[in-house]
Amino acid sequence: MSKNLVIIGSGGDARETLEAVEAANQAGTADYKVLGFIVEARYGTPGALVSGLPILGDFDWFAGRAGEVVAVGAVGSPVLRYRLVERAARYNIEFGNVIHPGAVISSSVRLGWGVIVEAGCVLTSQVRLGDHTHVNLACSISHDTVLDDFATLSPGVHLAGRVRLGEGCFMGIGSVVIEGKQVGKWSVIGAGSVVIRDIPDRVTAVGVPTKIISSQPPANWITQSGEK
Incomplete structure (x- = not known):
């Protein structure tokens, strides 16, 4: 229906x-x-x-x-x-959920609600996407990787296996995270960056490899201000 x-x-x-x-x-x-x-x-x-x-x-x-x-x-x-x-x-x-038919998604992938996965994406074994996550065009997400609620991938992002993206994390276009690394809650990774070590919560990191260039406001910034 x-x-x-x-x-x-x-x-x-x-x-x-x-x-x-x-x-x-x-x-x-x-x-x-x-x-x-x-x-x-x-x-x-x-x-x-x-x-x-x-x-x-x-x-x-x-x-x-x-x-x-x-x-x-x-x-x-x-x-x-x-x-x-x-x-x-x-x-x-x-x-x-909105899943483009041009995405390739393993039967073992688990999706929350409000999820968008665009064309050309590949999600492999045991990947988990939280509520309101966005996976934009031509991204790849490898085995056992977890995206917490509201995590967002720009086009062409590649996540190796066992990566963890915290709530509200934003990955810029063409960025990469190597196996087993974590990006903290509400952090921003710049376009084309390569994450080779864990990134803490609420920072902006850019470059190859990534370097932290700024910190975000405190933990309750969204509920206090209603916006970024």
Whole structure:
């Protein structure tokens, strides 16, 4: 039975997510009816079209629709995605997964909810993806690797076996983590960087090999400020 899906966000990630849904529907690996996009009021006018579908409104559109729709958070920033997903969850909205049929995923992979995996990705034995994780185009994730909730891979990221990415970690385009290393919660790894040693929580690290160049705000920064 077809499920009504609402995409949170209306930018490039949201449009790519819509295309992944359409591909999955066509391949028969999903059965979603996409109703449109939810955005904060300052970012879009209800009724305006994005890729042929309407902006439905702000988050109060979800009021009274629990059980009627599922949602997926389709914004690139894990910090912003955290905040927007939290707003949707206040309306008891459930979250669905969007898996492009061009992704190769082992039967032993375990997925949370609100997960997006784009085309060209390969996920091998015993990989685990937490809730609201994003795996962008052409990434590879090797055996026994774990992505905690809201962890985000930009296109072309490669994770060796037994890697652990903490909650909200952001991996820049083309970055690499060698086997058995960890990247801490809400840390940012720059584009093209190579992680060869563990990275602590809430730092930015760049380079080959990575070097820490800055620290992020304290542990409760998201809930205190509502944004990064």
